[in-house]
Amino acid sequence: MTLKQLEAFYWSAILGSFALAAERLFMTQSALSKRIQELELEIGIPLFDRTGPRARITEAGQNILGRVENLLALRDEIVLAARGPIGLQGTCRFGISELMAMQFLPKIVAAARAAFPDVIVEPRVAVTRELLDDVEKGETEFALAPGTSENPDVLSRPIVSIPLCWVAAPDLVKGKTSITSAELQAYPIISMSAQAGSSLVLQSFSAQHDLRFRRILASNSPEAVASVTMAGLGIALLAEPFVKRFIDTGQLLRIDIEDQPAVSELQYSIHWRADNKRVLAKKIRELAYEICTRPLS
Amino acid sequence: MTLKQLEAFYWSAILGSFALAAERLFMTQSALSKRIQELELEIGIPLFDRTGPRARITEAGQNILGRVENLLALRDEIVLAARGPIGLQGTCRFGISELMAMQFLPKIVAAARAAFPDVIVEPRVAVTRELLDDVEKGETEFALAPGTSENPDVLSRPIVSIPLCWVAAPDLVKGKTSITSAELQAYPIISMSAQAGSSLVLQSFSAQHDLRFRRILASNSPEAVASVTMAGLGIALLAEPFVKRFIDTGQLLRIDIEDQPAVSELQYSIHWRADNKRVLAKKIRELAYEICTRPLS
DNA sequence: CACTCTTACGGCACCCGTAAGAATC
């Protein structure tokens, strides 16, 4: 029995797929498949059921999964105890929303590389729904995203709350900086794609005021939304820190909604699976939390 | 990092010697030395101090030793959980005194081989002192021997108490079956070597009655002591079950000591290091305990 | 000089990746 075999088994069990596990471990499916076969031969019992279209973990596999998890965690602790953080190796994947990425990702990656030079950090930028899905499936160690997961296995810890604001090109609203929600309805709305955090706020806003918006763009990129808005195509609901530079230069105008005094805020949290025991994941998650909650310098 | 490296480190640390660890792991010193070097390279810090005549574990090595121990125990538990006892591999060395060996060793070995077919069982027959030394040094997993260890790290659990008796050739004592302790002093004493359990009883007996014996043989073999005694060379203190067959055939005569009404008993126990976490060792130790305390069939 | 660990080197075995095959939807 080898640590490599156990790691192959572990990731195959967590991800429910040999192909994904092989990708994570930077090897081919074929090699991983054989590693697991050798492990099964070693302990003399099948760990996966290959009868279906995809390999499903057997009861025997489920029985040892927790112990294998503990063993692998112990391996990382041994390295940590002997050499400190710089000795850790491995890969850490995490998800991050674009807005958070613009503000924090460079710092997170830099800090992670400094603390764990031999660790491969793989951030993935996506919209909220995808980020949370990946965490639930075990594909990423944690995610920095708005909202909370409805999955009880996923824990969330708030980090920052970012105010949203309505913006438009000055021409479009003829210089008006304050309109009613009814008036707002007349304008085309430029929004992020439906699965993004700010779109969820937009949905709840429209439901609350019984409004129907005409959306003319659903982009995954806030930059795209901002540029289209600056071109005068409509009004957008965007994160205030993100559009501040455009407001300062006069490219966008901040619009207040008269009958909506309180500005909506997007609550960002860090999300992770409660059963994730990986030492590396925990360290980098804490590091990311630290950076995102630290007062801006 | 590999399990083999960790195991090499573990046994080198426990036994305090690369040579002994290599012997235990059925490999050459040279190969083991390189394995440990590779582990040190892997975690980036020396685990042994080679400046002295023998490799001494460093502080860093000491720091990880407990975790490595847990990791290796977890490996065995994984096999146990998946496959049951028959999946366990490895070597189990234990010590046993000759008298216990005659009565129980075949049963213990047979039971161990039946329960753990892939385990190499290495019993070692020796006298009490050596058996306990080996347990203290970590060379054996446990020992079946009389008495208790003065080392607080060694736990002892009683198994059986075996009565001792004085025996002599009928000719030597002219058929007398009862003598005083003073008369006993006149005869040559044939005893086990000084480090055997029965010799320790003999020492305490002589101290108690302020007697000085003339010893004419110190053998590690009870068979040798019995045969010499049957030849009429002196009186011996031997285990009753062992000499029963000679008494029954008339080759030896049982001698009672008039002023020593209670017969000395040799209390046998099973001894093991309290910090021994090895799964295999524990299983076979319990198996041996079971067999030695089971009513004789 | 006995003992212990290290270094050098030759050979074998293991393990990986490529490529093709089988099974399932």
Place this chain on the structure above:
DNA sequence: GATTCTTACGGGTGCCGTAAGAGTG
């Protein structure tokens, strides 16, 4: 036919044992 896992095969590397070297009491 797309996806997923398995099997077959060639090649490179890692690891072991033998043998010689170095340091210590």
